[in-house]
Amino acid sequence: MNAPEFLDRASALAIGEEWLAAAIAPCSPYGARDVQIRRRFLAGEERQANAQAARIARIAERFDLDAMEAVRATLARLPDIAPALARVAVGDSLDDAQALALLRFADGAIELQRRLAECRDLPDSAGESVDRLRALFERGRVGSHAFYLHDSFDDALRAERERFEEARARFESARGRLERTVAESLGRAARVDEEFIVMRDALVAPLPAGVRVVREAPTYLLCEIDLDEETRALLERREDAARGVALAEERVRASLAQRVSKLRDGLVRTAMHLGEIDAAIAAALWTRRFACRPAEISSESGIEVVEGRWLPLQERLERGGGAFVPSSLSWSGAAIVTGPNMGGKSVALRTVGFIALCASMGLPVPAQRARLALPPMIRWLGIGPEEESRGGLLSSFAGEAVRLRDAFTILSPRALLLVDEFARTTTPRESFAILVASLHAARERGAEILAATHLAGVAVAAGARHFAVRGLRGIPARKPGADIERLLVALADCMDYRIEEVAEDRRESSDALALASLLGVDEEIVARARAIVKTLAE
Amino acid sequence: MEVSDLLLDRAIAIGARSVAVVGTGKNVGKTVVMRAIYRAALARGMKLGLTSIGRDGEANDFVDARAKPRLRLAAGTLVAGALGALPRSPALEWCESTEIQSASGPISIVRVRTESEIELVGAPTASGLRACVAALFAHGAEFVAIDGAIDRIAALREEDAVVVSCGAAASTSVEAIAAEAGALVALLALPRHDETSAALQLEGALTPMRAAEFIARGERRAIVVRDATRVTLRGRALLGALDRLQIRVERPLRPVAVTVNSVGRAGSVEPKALLQAVRAAVALPTFDLFAASAA
Numbered sequence: 127m128n129a130p131e132f133l134d135r136a137s138a139l140a141i142g143e144e145w146l147a148a149a150i151a152p153c154s155p156y157g158a159r160d161v162q163i164r165r166r167f168l169a170g171e172e173r174q175a176n177a178q179a180a181r182i183a184r185i186a187e188r189f190d191l192d193a194m195e196a197v198r199a200t201l202a203r204l205p206d207i208a209p210a211l212a213r214v215a216v217g218d219s220l221d222d223a224q225a226l227a228l229l230r231f232a233d234g235a236i237e238l239q240r241r242l243a244e245c246r247d248l249p250d251s252a253g254e255s256v257d258r259l260r261a262l263f264e265r266g267r268v269g270s271h272a273f274y275l276h277d278s279f280d281d282a283l284r285a286e287r288e289r290f291e292e293a294r295a296r297f298e299s300a301r302g303r304l305e306r307t308v309a310e311s312l313g314r315a316a317r318v319d320e321e322f323i324v325m326r327d328a329l330v331a332p333l334p335a336g337v338r339v340v341r342e343a344p345t346y347l348l349c350e351i352d353l354d355e356e357t358r359a360l361l362e363r364r365e366d367a368a369r370g371v372a373l374a375e376e377r378v379r380a381s382l383a384q385r386v387s388k389l390r391d392g393l394v395r396t397a398m399h400l401g402e403i404d405a406a407i408a409a410a411l412w413t414r415r416f417a418c419r420p421a422e423i424s425s426e427s428g429i430e431v432v433e434g435r436w437l438p439l440q441e442r443l444e445r446g447g448g449a450f451v452p453s454s455l456s457w458s459g460a461a462i463v464t465g466p467n468m469g470g471k472s473v474a475l476r477t478v479g480f481i482a483l484c485a486s487m488g489l490p491v492p493a494q495r496a497r498l499a500l501p502p503m504i505r506w507l508g509i510g511p512e513e514e515s516r517g518g519l520l521s522s523f524a525g526e527a528v529r530l531r532d533a534f535t536i537l538s539p540r541a542l543l544l545v546d547e548f549a550r551t552t553t554p555r556e557s558f559a560i561l562v563a564s565l566h567a568a569r570e571r572g573a574e575i576l577a578a579t580h581l582a583g584v585a586v587a588a589g590a591r592h593f594a595v596r597g598l599r600g601i602p603a604r605k606p607g608a609d610i611e612r613l614l615v616a617l618a619d620c621m622d623y624r625i626e627e628v629a630e631d632r633r634e635s636s637d638a639l640a641l642a643s644l645l646g647v648d649e650e651i652v653a654r655a656r657a658i659v660k661t662l663a664e
Numbered sequence: 665m666e667v668s669d670l671l672l673d674r675a676i677a678i679g680a681r682s683v684a685v686v687g688t689g690k691n692v693g694k695t696v697v698m699r700a701i702y703r704a705a706l707a708r709g710m711k712l713g714l715t716s717i718g719r720d721g722e723a724n725d726f727v728d729a730r731a732k733p734r735l736r737l738a739a740g741t742l743v744a745g746a747l748g749a750l751p752r753s754p755a756l757e758w759c760e761s762t763e764i765q766s767a768s769g770p771i772s773i774v775r776v777r778t779e780s781e782i783e784l785v786g787a788p789t790a791s792g793l794r795a796c797v798a799a800l801f802a803h804g805a806e807f808v809a810i811d812g813a814i815d816r817i818a819a820l821r822e823e824d825a826v827v828v829s830c831g832a833a834a835s836t837s838v839e840a841i842a843a844e845a846g847a848l849v850a851l852l853a854l855p856r857h858d859e860t861s862a863a864l865q866l867e868g869a870l871t872p873m874r875a876a877e878f879i880a881r882g883e884r885r886a887i888v889v890r891d892a893t894r895v896t897l898r899g900r901a902l903l904g905a906l907d908r909l910q911i912r913v914e915r916p917l918r919p920v921a922v923t924v925n926s927v928g929r930a931g932s933v934e935p936k937a938l939l940q941a942v943r944a945a946v947a948l949p950t951f952d953l954f955a956a957s958a959a
Contacts, residue, residue: 372753
């Protein structure tokens with residue numbers, strides 16, 4: 127049986143895999159290939175995952191942001207030499223564009239070696255093959271970055287080019303003489319072009335020798351220079367010399383290709399090293415930018431996250447001048463997060479999923495401290511884009527039920543289940559029952575499950591730890607006419623997003639009526655709702 | 665002074681560092697104009713860069729099977745051209761391989777080392793053309809010539825001087841050729857919108873239908889479009905609309921001269937009559953490079 131997919135589409139969207147992939151994307155074709163072949167760490171590979179994250183953290187510490195950006199700029203400029211290596215592998219010749227690519231590749235690899243000197247956490251970016259490659263094409267270097275199949279590559283090439291230049295000069299001279307003669311005969315100051323018009327009424331004598339009529343019109347003649355025998359012979363010699371140059375150039379290209387093929391194995395190794403460097407620097411840059419730290423990856427059950435952050439939201443908030451409030455959670459088996467609407471319950475789930483994703487990729491994680499096992503899979507259960515895309519085929523609850531069924535089909539120990547207000551669209555009684563039953567079942571299979579809910583008593587019924595968002599510090603004042611952005615800012619100012627463990631039987635308030643009021647729901651409706659809540663409580 | 669020098673001077677006189685040659689159709693002599701400008705600039709010792717807006721037509725004239733004129737480039741000339749269209753021999757100096765794509769492969773910046781004929785196949789998009797021209801300047805070109813095409817004026821830049829080529833390729837009526845040239849020049853020369861005057865900003869294109877509506881209701885405000893490519897009226901319809909409406913652009917172009925070619929695949933017209941008729945229609949200096957004459 128195949129291993130279950132680590133992340134399905136809905137889960138990847140929910141926890142921000144796409145954001146992470148973009149944030150640590152390499153910038154060279156070598157890095158892109160490295161990412162393609164890299165796989166996630168699995169259970170049993172804890173030591174390797176820890177070592178990889180520690181290595182990225184050391185690189186992040188060793189180089190500052192500017193130094194890493196400079197490395198990436200060099201990597202981004204590296205041309206892809208894979209096509210050239212593929213050609214020489216099958217005995218084909220190189221073209222000059224590929225020669226330029228190889229020369230620039232060698233320059234870039236050597237520059238990277240200098241920039242990354244003495245960093246033992248990165249492989250060599252250059253070496254003997256690269257040095258020999260650069261030496262091979264050095265004779266063709268023009269200025270700092272251009273390439274020309276220079277005469278110095280081969281004496282025969284030089285000789286053929288000299289022969290061509292001589293033949294060309296003799297032909298041009300003879301042709302120039304013809305053009306001047308014709309121009310003078312026609313009384314024109316300038317030399318005639320390849321095709322020219324002679325007005326019939328301007329002709330006082332027959333057309334001069336060396337002029338051929340291409341087309342006759344009633345008032346003019348379209349003419350061209352008709353080469354005489356001597357000039358035609360010179361043209362023939364020029365063309366013959368040009369063929370000689372072409373052959374000599376091909377011989378040089380073939381010889382260069384042959385010599386590159388001997389360096390191929392070393393260059394392929396270097397290309398792989400460059401891919402590793404690219405991926406590692408991208409990850410280290412990200413690590414440093416977001417102050418990530420290696421998690422403690424163990425084979426034991428339980429998840430502990432201290433001051434964890436969900437970076438996609440943190441980045442968005444910071445861009446708008448806001449700040450992300452980290453969350454801390456620790457549990458083994460099952461845990462519940464409760465709290466008010468818009469208090470950050472879902473974000474707490476996403477944070478844990480994101481951290482687990484990072485750990486499985488051998489990346490440091492956005493948390494002060496984190497301890498977890500390598501999950502074989504992460505699943506997000508809740509209403510998400512997947513359900514919305516099903517259109518009218520399934521109701522919201524039916525979509526969730528299908529996802530629950532699919533997840534439990536492949537659920538295995540250490541799997542991470544993130545359950546976001548599961549079954550919220552069905553009756554509270556049944557929603558409660560199915561959630562509690564799922565928590566029990568997942569725990570029995572050894573999975574780690576974290577659920578966000580508004581339902582009271584789930585933690586007690588499921589025997590799970592209970593965490594709660596602190597919630598609103600007072601009710602923000604209603605601002606008639608304020609736009610939604612300003613209302614959300616006002617809400618954020620009043621919300622205490624911190625999460626703390628609470629007594630198992632604590633009753634939750636969703637602050638839904640306060641929110642409804644703040645967001646502009648008719649005050650009369652809100653007042654009536656408050657009265658109903660009061661009656662129910664009594 | 666040669667006609668080609670006069671043509672080059674027209675571009676230089678407006679301070680342009682680049683000139684684009686566009687035609688009213690195929691086979692109207694654009695390449696001959698490119699060659700003339702190229703030779704004139706070369707004779708002045710200018711470091712030249714050449715490129716094209718995409719690929720322009722076939723290598724041979726299908727009517728008389730004559731090879732279309734090609735550009736023979738001197739050593740030192742920079743070219744922004746598609747990899748697949750650049751010759752393998754004589755070897756070129758390869759300066760840069762860009763990410764700009766064309767139907768014939770990515771665009772490369774090369775320098776001619778041995779005089780050779782090169783087919784110009786450039787970037788097909790406006791942004792690609794801009795990047796090509798910038799790359800040519802970055803590699804040392806002092807003046808850039810762009811082989812353009814009538815259906816790709818969207819790629820022209822405000823900085824370019826524009827030379828319009830017209831000829832007997834599509835019509836053997838002097839009047840029709842002159843009217844077509846006049847309309848194209850009028851389109852390219854649409855004036856910049858004066859922001860102090862009352863205007864009607866068009867998001868999309870000024871189509872014949874919309875123009876007819878504006879004329880019918882006696883629209884007196886300036887009708888502003890982004891650039892000449894947003895005006896889809898052509899020929900006499902455009903000239904008629906220009907008589908009745910104030911059509912303005914945010915991004916004007918700079919036509920500086922017109923060239924005529926009296927010989928075409930469909931037949932030929934009397935060269936002097938064509939030169940005079942086109943001169944009268946376009947109100948710009950007009951040149952016949954084949955007859956070495958100007959009006």
